Amino acid sequence: MDLFEPSSGSQVHDINGGVLASGLFWTLPLDDDALDVSDDGTRAVLDVENIQVIESYRLFAPTTTPATLSFRIEWQATDAFVDRGKDATVAPTDPAAFLGRFAVARSTAEFEVSEFGFSFRSDPGVSTDQGFAEMGRERNGFFLR
Numbered sequence: 001m002d003l004f005e006p007s008s009g010s011q012v013h014d015i016n017g018g019v020l021a022s023g024l025f026w027t028l029p030l031d032d033d034a035l036d037v038s039d040d041g042t043r044a045v046l047d048v049e050n051i052q053v054i055e056s057y058r059l060f061a062p063t064t065t066p067a068t069l070s071f072r073i074e075w076q077a078t079d080a081f082v083d084r085g086k087d088a089t090v091a092p093t094d095p096a097a098f099l100g101r102f103a104v105a106r107s108t109a110e111f112e113v114s115e116f117g118f119s120f121r122s123d124p125g126v127s128t129d130q131g132f133a134e135m136g137r138e139r140n141g142f143f144l145r
Helices: none
Strands: 002-004 011-016 035-037 043-055 065-077 082-085 098-115 118-121 133-140
Touching: 043 098, 065 133
Parallel strands: none
Antiparallel strands: 002 011, 011 043, 035 043, 043 065, 065 098, 082 098, 098 118, 098 133
């Protein structure tokens, strides 16, 4: 999660999961029950409480501070699901080498982060009404076999 100074647009906070030795970043393991999807797949809720993250102030900055992040994001499909991708019928390096079902959605979210000397809480119910959200399921790589 990045926060920017409203007047200048300069990045002032970069809340992230750190960088693994493999180079993978912006990912964190979550509890199995953090994501709840409705039986018909049209609604999903991701609810995470007090996960340990790093505050690096700017992406890949040399100094970091431990921080705690909580968030809740809800998606509700607003249109029909559409099949996408070409499975293993194309080369594994082809951008279409996946299978998925996706729908345009409306999303709402709330975030809270705290670290030494700083805390931030989003307005409740911030939505994608002025933007875009999508939800769905996807398989790629090994899972296409």
